[in-house]
Amino acid sequence: MAKREDCYPIKAYAAISTEEDIRNQSSSGGVFTLLAEKVINQGGVVFGARFDESWQVVHAKAEKVEDLSFFRGSKYVQSKMGNCYAEAQEHLKQGRNVMFVGTPCQIAGLHQFLGKPYEKLLTVDFICHGVPSPAVWRWYIDRKTSEIARKSLKGRFYYWKDGGDFVSDVEFRDKTYGWKQFSMVIRTKGKTYSERHFNDPYMKAFLNNYSLRPSCYSCKMKCGRSHSDITIADFWNVHRVTEQFDDDKGTSLVLANSLKGLSLFQQLHCRSKEVDFNDAIQYNRAWSIPYDKNENRDYFFQHYKEQMDAIVSSTNQ
Numbered sequence: 001m002a003k004r005e006d007c008y009p010i011k012a013y014a015a016i017s018t019e020e021d022i023r024n025q026s027s028s029g030g031v032f033t034l035l036a037e038k039v040i041n042q043g044g045v046v047f048g049a050r051f052d053e054s055w056q057v058v059h060a061k062a063e064k065v066e067d068l069s070f071f072r073g074s075k076y077v078q079s080k081m082g083n084c085y086a087e088a089q090e091h092l093k094q095g096r097n098v099m100f101v102g103t104p105c106q107i108a109g110l111h112q113f114l115g116k117p118y119e120k121l122l123t124v125d126f127i128c129h130g131v132p133s134p135a136v137w138r139w140y141i142d143r144k145t146s147e148i149a150r151k152s153l154k155g156r157f158y159y160w161k162d163g164g165d166f167v168s169d170v171e172f173r174d175k176t177y178g179w180k181q182f183s184m185v186i187r188t189k190g191k192t193y194s195e196r197h198f199n200d201p202y203m204k205a206f207l208n209n210y211s212l213r214p215s216c217y218s219c220k221m222k223c224g225r226s227h228s229d230i231t232i233a234d235f236w237n238v239h240r241v242t243e244q245f246d247d248d249k250g251t252s253l254v255l256a257n258s259l260k261g262l263s264l265f266q267q268l269h270c271r272s273k274e275v276d277f278n279d280a281i282q283y284n285r286a287w288s289i290p291y292d293k294n295e296n297r298d299y300f301f302q303h304y305k306e307q308m309d310a311i312v313s314s315t316n317q
C-alpha cells in the first residue's frame with residue numbers, strides 16, 4: 001500500500017478530444033471519455049458519477065461506450081459511493097480491466113479498501129475544489145424545479161420534489177457562453193433555466209466555499225496524495241502556457257502520475273502537447289491547497305433555505 005506522500009506527475013499535458021460533440025458535452029477537453037472508451041474497448045468496466053432518477057449524484061458502473069454519456073460532465077455534489085468499491089474489487093478479482101474515476105479522497109478510499117495493488121486497475125481523479133453537500137443540492141434542485149414548473153405550467157401552485165421526470169437534464173458546465181463563462185442549465189418538460197456561474201446561487205455557494213463538506217477545508221489528499229494513475233483538470237489560463245490550446249471550448253490538463261497512466265494516455269488519439277508541470281499548476285491552486293472555509297459558512301447552513309440568494313449575493317465569483 002502506497003504511503004500518503006506527495007506525488008509529482010511524471011509528465012503533464014494539455015489535451016483536447018478531436019470529437020467536437022464529446023468535447024462540448026465534457027467539462028474540460030473531454031479526456032475522461034477518451035480514457036474510458038479505451039478501457040471499455042479493451043473489455044473493461046468504468047466506474048464514475050452520474051445522476052439517479054431523482055437527480056442525486058451516485059457512483060455507478062458502465063460497460064458500454066453509450067453509457068459513458070451519463071458520467072460525462074462535472075456534477076458539483078458529493079456522490080454516494082454505494083457498493084461500487086466492492087463491485088470494482090469483484091471485477092478485478094475476475095481479471096477484468098477496471099477504470100475508477102472519483103475525487104482524490106474517493107480514490108484514496110478505494111486503494112485503502114482494496115488493500116493491495118492490482119495491475120488491471122486504472123485510477124483517475126481530478127484536481128478537486130471540494131464537494132458541495134448533497135442536502136444543499138437537494139434543496140436547490142427542488143426549489144428551481146418548482147419555480148420552473150410554476151412559470152411553465154400556467155400559474156397553479158407547484159412544489160416539485162425529487163425532480164422526477166419533469167427534469168430532463170442538468171449541466172453544471174454548459175458551454176453555450178464558452179468554457180470560461182460556463183453556465184448552470186436545468187432542462188425540463190417546461191422552460192429551461194440557464195444562468196452563468198457567477199449569477200447562479202448554487203454555483204456561487206460552491207465557488208465561494210459556503211457549501212463544501214467540512215472535511216474539504218482540511219483535505220488530506222492534495223499534492224497527488226491519492227496516488228491515482230492519472231489526474232485530469234481544467235487547464236485554466238492555458239493561453240499563458242500554450243496559446244494554441246485556447247479556443248474557449250475546453251482544454252484538459254492531464255497529469256500522468258504513474259507509468260501505467262502515462263502509457264494509457266500516450267495511446268489516446270487526441271490533440272495534446274507536453275507542458276511544464278509547474279507552469280500549468282500555478283493557475284490551479286486546488287492541486288496543492290484546500291480552500292478556506294467561508295467565514296459565513298455556519299450562517300449559510302443555518303439559513304440557506306430562506307436566504308440562499310441573499311447570503312451569496314455579496315460574494316465575488
Ligand SMILES: Cc1cc2nc3c(=O)[nH]c(=O)nc-3n(C[C@H](O)[C@H](O)[C@H](O)COP(=O)(O)OP(=O)(O)OC[C@H]3O[C@@H](n4cnc5c(N)ncnc54)[C@H](O)[C@@H]3O)c2cc1C
Nearest residue numbers: 026027028029030031032048049072073075101129233234
Ligand atoms: C466536485 C468537483 C470539483 C472539481 N474541482 C476542480 C478544480 O478545482 N480545478 C480543476 O481544474 N478541475 C476541477 N474539477 C474537474 C473538472 O471539472 C473536470 O471534471 C475534469 O477536468 C474532467 O473533465 P473532462 O472534460 O475530461 O471530462 P468530464 O466528462 O467532464 O468528466 C467527468 C468525470 O468526472 C466524474 N465526476 C463528475 N462529477 C463527479 C462527482 N461529483 N464526484 C466524483 N466524480 C465525478 C465523472 O464520473 C467523469 O468520470 C472538479 C470536478 C468535480 C466533480
